[in-house]
Structures are given as structure tokens and as C-alpha cells.
Amino acid sequence: MKTALVFGGGGFIGGHLAKRLKDENFWVRIVDIKPAHEFWSHDDICDEYVPGDLRDPKIVENVFEAPGDKPFDEVYQLAADMGGAGYIFTGDNDANVMHNSALINLNTVYEAAKRKVGRVFYSSSACMYPEHNQLDPDNPNCEESSAYPANPDSEYGWEKLFSERLFLAFNRNYKLNVRVARFHNIFGPMGTWAGGKEKAPAAMCRKAAETPEDGTLEVWGSGKQTRSFLHVTECVEAVLRFMRQDQFMGPVNIGSEEMVTINQLAQMAIDLSGKNITIHNIQGEEFIEKYGFRCPVGVQGRNSDNKLYAEKMGWQVSRPLIEGMRDTYVWINEQVKLAKENTTAE
Numbered sequence: 001m002k003t004a005l006v007f008g009g010g011g012f013i014g015g016h017l018a019k020r021l022k023d024e025n026f027w028v029r030i031v032d033i034k035p036a037h038e039f040w041s042h043d044d045i046c047d048e049y050v051p052g053d054l055r056d057p058k059i060v061e062n063v064f065e066a067p068g069d070k071p072f073d074e075v076y077q078l079a080a081d082m083g084g085a086g087y088i089f090t091g092d093n094d095a096n097v098m099h100n101s102a103l104i105n106l107n108t109v110y111e112a113a114k115r116k117v118g119r120v121f122y123s124s125s126a127c128m129y130p131e132h133n134q135l136d137p138d139n140p141n142c143e144e145s146s147a148y149p150a151n152p153d154s155e156y157g158w159e160k161l162f163s164e165r166l167f168l169a170f171n172r173n174y175k176l177n178v179r180v181a182r183f184h185n186i187f188g189p190m191g192t193w194a195g196g197k198e199k200a201p202a203a204m205c206r207k208a209a210e211t212p213e214d215g216t217l218e219v220w221g222s223g224k225q226t227r228s229f230l231h232v233t234e235c236v237e238a239v240l241r242f243m244r245q246d247q248f249m250g251p252v253n254i255g256s257e258e259m260v261t262i263n264q265l266a267q268m269a270i271d272l273s274g275k276n277i278t279i280h281n282i283q284g285e286e287f288i289e290k291y292g293f294r295c296p297v298g299v300q301g302r303n304s305d306n307k308l309y310a311e312k313m314g315w316q317v318s319r320p321l322i323e324g325m326r327d328t329y330v331w332i333n334e335q336v337k338l339a340k341e342n343t344t345a346e
């Protein structure tokens with residue numbers, strides 16, 4: 001039986017990935033600082049769920065101990081201190097994001113090399129791309145080769161860039177078999193949908209679900225900024241295909257090329273709600289007055305560039321955004337109802 005170690009498996013992408021590995025009959029160990037996964041039952045996603053802080057090198061050393069005393073076949077490093085624009089662009093979390101995620105990556109890569117694991121996947125982010133190539137909402141450049149000269153617009157992006165280099169250095173110096181991918185805004189059910197760390201697709205679905213008929217839905221910024229969003233099931237498929245080939249180690253983009261404005265994304269969520277809701281774009285002084293900090297917009301434009309992945313892998317993602325938004329809206333609408341019922345019962 002093959003074995004896999006999933007760091008951050010208590011989170012969104014890690015939960016889906018662990019489920020897929022379990023379905024493929026892997027023996028799966030999840031390690032996460034959360035005591036339990038919020039949405040999955042552990043039997044569905046792993047054989048062992050270890051609550052643990054990966055900033056602690058002792059814990060990392062222990063969890064690399066594989067069953068049968070053989071090194072893990074596959075290691076997935078998805079644990080990070082992260083969130084959407086409302087978390088990484090306010091400035092308040094910069095020190096923690098850099099410190100926490102860098103420690104996790106330093107511990108992981110060191111132990112993976114020491115234990116001679118089969119291979120290790122590192123999840124970087126599109127946030128490492130230079131801001132100056134993402135100023136035009138209609139024409140962003142996120143080709144892998146455009147990464148340098150580096151100029152990410154967030155400390156989260158700088159840490160990702162550092163850790164990409166860290167994993168690649170361990171490949172060069174210690175022959176660690178690494179795979180590095182840059183995720184572009186991954187969304188879907190069983191992920192953060194409230195609380196401040198949620199990303200735009202989840203936020204739009206939640207707001208549309210909560211807004212009454214003839215109400216107003218708030219969208220941060222002009223609404224003209226662009227992004228692309230990849231459904232988590234296709235993300236997992238792309239990760240596994242990339243992980244299990246021997247042609248190249250990345251970095252490579254994993255994302256969708258279906259670029260939309262954030263107002264278009266919001267309108268999709270509104271249409272799925274079936275309600276008559278008006279978009280209100282909140283920015284500038286109005287935003288500061290209401291929330292006490294600058295509107296966290298991030299880059300003006302971003303789109304995945306999938307040429308390299310398609311060329312190397314002979315496969316590419318294809319699921320339309322609206323399809324993914326449909327199942328995300330259904331799930332979030334359900335969460336909103338459950339949360340309301342729980343508040344009423346208290």
C-alpha cells in the first residue's frame with residue numbers, strides 16, 4: 001500500500017486532496033494545527049489525523065515516521081498561514097504570515113530530505129508574481145517565466161517565492177524530488193466561507209445567500225479588477241498528474257484561464273440565488289470609514305497562464321466557472337441556513 005503525508009489536510013484543498021488519496025487506497029496521514037477538519041469526517045479523508053503545529057521541528061520529525069518504517073511515497077505541503085484579500089492585504093497579518101509559513105516550510109523540506117521521501121509537493125501561489133505585470137485588468141501576465149525581477153504585492157507572496165526557492169535548492173543540493181505549483185484562486189465546497197479569511201468566490205456566494213430580496217450586495221473595490229478561479233476538484237486532479245510525472249518539477253501554474261471581473265463573479269452568485277440583488281462597489285473613503293482600513297483589492301488583474309502545464313502534461317483544466325460556482329453556492333447556502341438555525345437555537 002502506498003503512503004501519503006498531507007500537511008494542511010485539515011484545510012480546504014488539503015481535505016479534498018486527502019479524500020482523493022484515500023479513494024485511491026493510499027494510507028494517508030494528515031497533520032494540521034486544527035484539532036479536526038471542520039467539514040469532512042476523518043474516516044473519509046485519512047487513516048490518521050494528527051493535530052500538531054508544524055512550526056515545531058520536533059513535531060515535524062515525529063510525523064515523518066511512516067507506517068512500516070519506509071519513507072512516505074508522497075508528501076504534500078499545503079499548510080500555511082493564509083487567507084483571501086481581507087487577510088493578506090490589510091497589512092495586519094504580515095509578520096505572522098511570513099514567520100509561520102516559513103517555519104513550516106523550513107521544517108518540512110529539511111525532514112523530507114533527511115527521510116528520503118519519494119517526492120514532495122509544495123503549494124506556492126500566484127501571489128508571488130510581480131505587481132507591475134498585473135496593473136492592467138484586461139491584460140495581466142502570469143507566465144511562469146515572468147516571476148523575476150520579483151515584485152510581489154504582499155508579504156504572503158514574498159514568503160511563497162522564498163519557499164519555492166527553498167524546495168528547489170533542496171532538490172539541487174540533496175536530490176529531494178520536488179514538485180512546485182503556483183495555485184491561482186482555488187474555490188469550491190468544504191472551504192472557508194466566513195470569518196475574514198474567505199476568498200471572493202465564497203464571499204460572493206455567502207453574501208448572495210444572506211442578502212434579502214431587493215437588497216444590496218457589497219463588492220470591495222471598483223469591481224472591475226479581474227481574477228480567474230479554479231474549482232478544487234480540478235485543482236486536485238492537476239496536482240496529482242503533476243506530482244506523478246517525471247518530466248519536470250515546476251514551478252508551474254495551476255489555475256483557470258477563464259478570467260472575469262469581480263462584479264461578474266458577484267453577478268453569477270446573485271443569479272444563482274435567484275434573487276433581485278443590486279451590487280454596491282465600496283472603496284476609498286467609504287470603505288475606510290466603514291471598516292477602519294484601506295480597501296484590500298490587491299492586483300488589478302490576474303489570470304492563470306496554462307501554456308506550460310498543457311505543453312508538459314498534455315492535459316488541461318476545462319470546467320466552466322459557472323458550474324463550479326453552482327455547487328459552491330448550493331453548499332454555502334446550506335452553511336448559511338445551518339448557521340442561522342444554530343444561532344436561533346442558542
Ligand code: NAD
Binds near residue numbers: 014031100125
Ligand atoms: P487552508 O487555510 O484551508 O489550509 C491550510 C491549512 O494549514 C489549514 O487547515 C491550517 O490550519 C493549516 N495550518 C496553518 N498553520 C499551521 C501550522 N503551524 N501547523 C499545522 N497546520 C497549519 O488553505 P487552502 O486554501 O487549503 O490552501 C492550501 C495551500 O495552498 C496553502 O499553502 C495556500 O497558501 C496555497 N494556496 C491556496 C490558494 C487558494 O486559492 N486556496 C491559492 C494559492 C495558494
Ligand code: GDD
Binds near residue numbers: 127204225227
Ligand atoms: N475576499 C473577498 N471578499 N474579496 C473581495 C470581496 C469580498 O467580500 N469583495 C471584493 N473582493 C475582491 C478583492 O478585493 C480582490 O480584489 C478580489 O475580490 C479577489 O479577492 P480574493 O479572492 O480574496 O483574493 P485574491 O485573488 O486577491 O488572492 C487570493 O488568491 C491567491 C492566488 O491567486 C488569495 O487567496 C491568496 O491567498 C492566493 O494565494
